[in-house]
Amino acid sequence: MVDPLPLRIFLATPGDLVDERAAVRACVDEHNARSEGANGIRYEVVEWNQVRGTVRRAQEAIDELIAESHFMIALFKNAWGSTPGSTWGYTSGTEEELFTGLLELGQAEQPMRDLWVGFVKDPAPDNRILTLRQNIINTYSVMFESITDLRDLKVKLADRLRSWEELAGAKTPRHVDLMPSSGKDVLRAANLRLRGEKLVELGQPDTGRALLRESAALGGPVEKLAYARVLRRAGDLEGAYTQTQNAIDYFAEDGLLYSALAADAFSAQARVLNDQGCYLDAIGRLERALTLLTGNDAYAQVIRCRIQDDLGLAYMKVEDLPGARRNFEAALQMRRDAGRDHEVCQSLINLARLEIAADDLPTAAGYADEVVLTLRGTPPSSLHANAGVLAAQVRLRQSRPEEGIPQAEWALAVNRQIANKNGEAISLLLLAQCCRAAGRRTEAEEHARACLALNESMENARGAEKAKWLLDRLPAS
Template identity: 65%
Template sequence: MVDALPLRIFLASPGDLPGEREVIRTCVEEHNARSGGGSNVTYEVVGWERVRGTARRPQEAINELIGESHFLVALFKGSWGSESGSPWGYTSGSEEELFTGLLELGRAEQPMRDVWVAFLDHPSPAEQIVKLREQMSRHHAVMYESIADIRELKAKLTERLEAWEALAGSKVHRHVDLMPSSGKDVLRAANLRLRGEKLVDLGQAEAGRAALQEAAVLGGPAEQLAYARSLARHGELDDAYIATQRAIDHFISGASHLNSPLAAEAFAAQAGVLRRQGRDVDAIGRLEQAVTLLNEDDAYAQKVRCRILDDLGLAHQKIGDLDSARRTFQESLDSRRGLRNGLDVCQSLVNLARLEVRVGNLETAASYADEVVMNLRGTPPTALHANAEVLAAQVLLRQGRPDEGMPHAERALSLNRQIASRRGEAISLLLLAQCCRAAGRGREAEEYARACLEVNRAMGNEKGEQRAQWIIDQLDQ
């Protein structure tokens, strides 16, 4: 039997607790040794020491490590810690780490399962520590403990480690309301953004948009960009442009590092609005600017860079510069192969396949599509899985093989329903209607087209309604 990988505990604390940090590590090692044969659950402790040098704000790299962790332990005693240069209203690195863990706890797709705060006894703790403890005692008593000495710290941590074993297999995401020392309600803003994005995916466009708008007022660039995407989907492109400019201005003003992934994503988001406005040449300029903001030696920045290269390739494709589009897509693919990220490699293959469909190289497109579908089989369903099945069905339909395309379209429909993507569901239904119509199965084609019409109507997607209605009209002739 292969042992399971250890669950990762991120250890957050100000700099006045080196001894207590070592106690935490020793306690975890002792727990792992005791658990030896009786449990398959072990832990590893990580902290800021794990992060290598980076051209970005150092805390950003630490936050990414928290995003890969299953649990977070935060220790506070006398000192609050030093400022981290955060634009989000955090006044110390430890505070930012704690709140990053709480944000991760509220995201269903992230591994963070629990956060535990230990307040160690001190005659005169910093005012921020006192206020944080008072907040938690009123609203989140189960998430913290008061610790008298090292012996009690070890005992309380051991109890947590034993309780956490029950959380090893699955996660129940939780949204926590807690105010940072600055008074900026960053948790509420982030949770509103996540809720709004989910509501939009579920087809509840107006409710989702309202949540995203409130998040943009409370939050920072991430929330402003999410709201901008919502506005763009509704065709309110001028307002969407303004929202992206607010996010860009945040970085230009020096409130946050300009050479950072989030700043690059702000420029890329504005490029997306420009593309919707038909200003593809301007969009290409913004995307090329965005790429220059990213550090090529940073793995996360490279992931963002590849996503921007995807958009740049699509913009080149839109203006008919297919050679530049192919070069850009290929550059993204080569980078992703180097990063060994299978899902992202599949996204690049999808982009290249669609380009080959456009130029009529259907055999090449089919080979890309087959590779993507095969590589994704057996992995947890995502929008990429559904897109790959849609692509395979579209290629087969263009090759005059609609019957062979239908199973792919059916899988796409099932996947989109599984991940609650109403837009993807509408696309899959339209594709099924097209395949059935081409295969001479008129009754089924009409059923799928009418279902597509209803989904688009519920989302307020007029173009989607028109495409579905066109098929119905053609079938009536």
Template identity: 60%
Template sequence: MADALPFRIFLASPGDLEDEREVVCACVDEHNARRRGQSSVTYEVVGWDRVRGTARRPQEAINELISESHFMVAMFKGTWGSEPGSPWGYSSGTEEELFTGFLELGRAEQPMRDVWTAFLKHDSPADSIVSLREQMSSHHSVMYEAVADTRELRNKLTERLLTWEVLANSKTPRHIELLPSSGRDVLRAANLRLRGEKLVELGQADAGRIALREAAILGGPGEHLAYARFLARDGDFDGAYASTQHAIDQILGGASHLYSPLAAEAFAAQAGLLRRVGRDVDAIGRLRQALTLLDENDAFGQRVRCRILDELGLAYLKVDNLPMARRSIEDALVVRRRLGNELDICQSLVNLARLEVRAKNLQMAADHADEAVKKLCSMPPTALHANAEVLGAQVRLRQGRPNEGLPFGERALSLNRQIGNRRGEAIALKLLAQCYRASGKRVEAESYARACLELNKSMCNTQGAQEAQWILDHLNE
């Protein structure tokens, strides 16, 4: 496609490689010109100079640019670079950029496809450069190139650009085992987190829990929040709250600037737990405060902003403030449609369906739920898929069509069990009991209601247990 957007190459290097940076940019321009008409793949080089001024730690904004890049070129020669003020102990900005690239390489949903590291010849390179190269060589963890001069740099990069054309339209996540100069195993923590989340998605909740717990022990706020999400789905709200507090404590200790997407997400996650235990007014206040930690013009923070708006809308629903709930949910949908992320759009559709159920606009609720279910069919199953199925069943139950709601409920139950979402499983069990009861099928209704009662008791969910008991007490009505 002639007008296809170029693939981004993030260029990371210390300050002693100014000439080499110019060579990289010129080489990429020449490659684009040479391949015009032969390949639809073009590249653009980006670096720290593309980051505008920010009140946050500058390296955080640079790392966000890396998260939007498809490839990375990292170069070292004589000097290691200046210390970036990293709470994780990175001793140079280039080191942090390189390890950020490795982290992005392991994330299936991120665009980073490959990281190319070049060590330029120098008579006396810094000890940290020597150590990094030796570690790469001894562990065989990542490919690197030894480069004698700028001419060889141009030749080897040209070969790399041709190789990247093959990788451009697909990604295979790669997990790198490498220690930064601080000795803190940030890559292992991140890889354990990704492994744990994937195991949960594959139905191996116990193994996933072990990996996520270990990731939280080794890692930072992101790993603690991932573990908190698992614990919340498992019904352990006290444990989830404690894990969010660990994340917040690390942020306050310098792991991130307070006015940042990560900090906003941590405080919002804790507020979401307050909502789930009935402290809706407290949750609303904290969620509104979390929004003040985000720059509205920061594109990277928009997805976090939308997730907070989701939580805020649902909290407003719980206190019957439908106008504010609608405003929050619809604001998130507007941003998501602009960004074009289909999975996030489906989340907004599910939330709108919940809103319309509360407003008693049942046909509109059914339309939103059905649209979400249809869109999600082509995506790997997540908790969102189960929530969409739950909404489909709930709407049909309220419309007096309980038999039509049963397939939705069964799919929701299966999905929640697959991903280890005990709280979602309890909701699906209750819904199936309600549908069978409304259909006059007492035996099936009793079976699902008892399973729901026992599951809620095991999670110490008093309200859920009471709702299941009510169904059992009124089976004959």
């Protein structure tokens, strides 16, 4: 019989609580020894010093540990803690850890079950500790204890560990309303972002977009980039550009340009420029974004691959196929080495597009079929829509338009479900092209007119021009 894995407890404290951290670890060890052979529930204490060495902002790596934890203990005594180097919202690393845990607590898909905050008796605590304690009292946000000494800490924590055993099963998400010391409403902004993204994903783009707009107004660069993504999907390229610039400004002002999130902001702006037809400007932004990635941890690798995808597509737009292939293949190799099979599909889609441009249709078709097969049965995403578009394009180029129609219809349905209007317009144009080539003139005209109307509503002149070109040639078909 395989023993169950221990439940993780993230221990968040400023640096002045050395003895208290040791007491917590000892208490957990004693609990595990007493519980051995009883209910099988064991705990494992996780701390900031278990983060592997990284050149990115250390707090980002710590936050990833929190995302994998089931419970959190946050202790405060005299010191508030050192600055986390964050771009927005927090004045100490321990504060960011606490609020990251509170955000995880409200997400059903995350393991965080509960948080316990302890205020250890001290004659002269930092005023921010007193303010946090009073805010918790005022909002009834989380459970906390006043702790007199190490013995009192172990007694109260032992009770908490026993009560947590009942929470080891299904999670009940809890949303907490608490303000950090900066006065910026971090939790509200983040929760609005998460709800907005989920509503867009569930096919309610207008409601989701409204929440994301409010989130961007309240929040920092993460919220602004999230809002920029949905604006770009909806065809509001000017609005999307403004939001990406607002995010970039945060990093420029705070001196944190050399980070994965800053690189992501520059690459998000490059995607907007690409949609506007400013391909050389987009390449410049993307090349600059790569220089901001100084680390090679998992998060930095994801961002680097995404930038190389975008660089390859931009190079294709300026007909530099060797430059496109160099970036696509570099991203593919990194994803294969890391075993990220889902992301490998994105690389295969990009390489298939390159083979289409190089007129190697059999190779492109092989890539497309592999991607469609791999994604079958997984939740719909822009990756699914891109795979459908790709498969339809290959079949159209192979003079098999009837086989391309179902693939284009699938891509259209997915793009509508995820509220990607730009993708919807591309799918409609491709569907019209397939129907025209298959001799289905009435359907081709219907799809082309829908494509034209959608592009005009997005003020996408290039997309509208393509739809008009197709409509002008339909009477002769």
